Amino acid sequence: MGPHPAVAAIRLAVRRVLHDVLAAVDGDIPRAPAAVGVPRSPAAAPPPLVLVACSGGADSMALASALAFEAPRIGVRAGAVTVDHGLQDGSTERAREVAERLADLGLSPVETTAVAVGRDGGPEAAARSARYGALDAAAERHGAAAVLLGHTRDDQAETVLLGLARGSGTRSLAGMAAVSGGLSGAASAIGRYRRPFLAIDRQTTRKACLVQAIPVWDDPHNSDPSFTRSRVRHEALPVLEKALGRGVVEALARTAQLSRDDADALDTWAREAERSVTRPDGTLDVAALHALPPAVRRRVLRSAAIAAGAPAGSLFARHIEETDRLITAWHGQRPLNLPGRVEASRQGGRLVLQQADR
Structure with a gap:
């Protein structure tokens, strides 16, 4: 038995x-x-x-x-x-x-x-x-x-x-x-x-x-x-x-698995996209970012902010949304202050993310 x-x-x-x-x-x-x-x-x-x-x-x-x-x-x-x-x-x-x-x-x-x-x-x-x-x-x-x-x-x-x-x-x-x-x-x-x-x-x-x-x-x-x-x-x-x-x-558990599969695919796409939109000087090309689907673009922006020094646990959706507006709704905004003293600014056709005290 x-x-x-x-x-x-x-x-x-x-x-x-x-x-x-x-x-x-x-x-x-x-x-x-x-x-x-x-x-x-x-x-x-x-x-x-x-x-x-x-x-x-x-x-x-x-x-x-x-x-x-x-x-x-x-x-x-x-x-x-x-x-x-x-x-x-x-x-x-x-x-x-x-x-x-x-x-x-x-x-x-x-x-x-x-x-x-x-x-x-x-x-x-x-x-x-x-x-x-x-x-x-x-x-x-x-x-x-x-x-x-x-x-x-x-x-x-x-x-x-x-x-x-x-x-x-x-x-x-x-x-x-x-x-x-x-x-x-x-x-x-x-x-x-x-x-x-x-x-x-x-x-x-x-x-x-x-x-x-x-x-x-x-x-x-x-x-x-x-x-x-x-x-x-x-x-x-x-x-x-x-x-x-x-x-x-x-x-709900099934939703978790389906969402994980989707998120993994988008993350892979975003990693490839990040390489294509990053300029030799480390800044991001605004026109190339604008051409990306929003879900991919936001992932690229989040990754770039973390690479610049923003703590992942303190970087919320509202921070990424405001950074995204520098790409999609540009009207001369002032630089954004992100967690970890990271500053996001648009300079011509470039998006610059760097430590604010540089």
């Missing part, structure tokens, strides 16, 4: 990702699972290490259990990291308990890391920044080929709704990528972060933990209405499903 369908689903998702990781690291692998306990040839490279980021919640514990089951069957070492954000009473003890559960699953190495959460961008963004910083450091420290994250299809739907509310364009509707980030050297081809569960719903991960008798911790922040994502999860999405019927989550 095989595993419960929920357990089978999470294991299959992780197995596919591990095969992809091995294929990128080794160049090629057999698709049939290797026998458990069969060592590699002494001449072979050491087995790559894959870490799972685990908070102790159902999604990440399900991911950890699937990784612990699948990794030894295809010649991968499996470890885990749990991040203590220090935002709740007892967080240190809870992180220790999660680490013990991860070790009980057979993961090694397992480490806990405490972070100091700042205030930049609001509490959710600050916690996310601190968490990824800790995960980056752990991956570098252990030489991990990849870090697995437990984001589900439900998380993806929430991300798309948040992007829609911000009105930041196609890229914000693309949600979370299945692969993101990057390591130095050979591992850069696979990306640091992998999200195996983007096609799996939250109910499946919770069921997988239940049938395997895996204890989970429900973070009270996930139901705290003071957090934007919590309101989307518990208020906005239920209202949409009540008004539009079931299937909203699946539709």
Whole structure:
């Protein structure tokens, strides 16, 4: 008798990702699972290490259990990291308990890391920044080929709704990528972060933990209405499903993938266009910019602003729209002040983006 369908689903998702990781690291692998306990040839490279980021919640514990089951069957070492954000009473003890559960699953190495959460961008963004910083450091420290994250299809739907509310364009509707980030050297081809569960719903991960008798911790922040994502999860999405019927989550997740494909294509077009509109002196040719489709032109302008020193996280749609008006609605405007002390100005047939103190 095989595993419960929920357990089978999470294991299959992780197995596919591990095969992809091995294929990128080794160049090629057999698709049939290797026998458990069969060592590699002494001449072979050491087995790559894959870490799972685990908070102790159902999604990440399900991911950890699937990784612990699948990794030894295809010649991968499996470890885990749990991040203590220090935002709740007892967080240190809870992180220790999660680490013990991860070790009980057979993961090694397992480490806990405490972070100091700042205030930049609001509490959710600050916690996310601190968490990824800790995960980056752990991956570098252990030489991990990849870090697995437990984001589900439900998380993806929430991300798309948040992007829609911000009105930041196609890229914000693309949600979370299945692969993101990057390591130095050979591992850069696979990306640091992998999200195996983007096609799996939250109910499946919770069921997988239940049938395997895996204890989970429900973070009270996930139901705290003071957090934007919590309101989307518990208020906005239920209202949409009540008004539009079931299937909203699946539709939003599908929108993310379609938007990502479109955004990737436009980004590729923009990179090629940027080379064609850039003059030998580094300025941009206004006539050539004007001939580009707006979606491509705005991407070129954003890339040029970042190259000139504007921080990507502070460069919003309104900044790009005003810069675009120097191309499409020119009537002698004064230079624009962009984030990072970058100045955008039109000088004859050229668009110049440079540090204002030059």
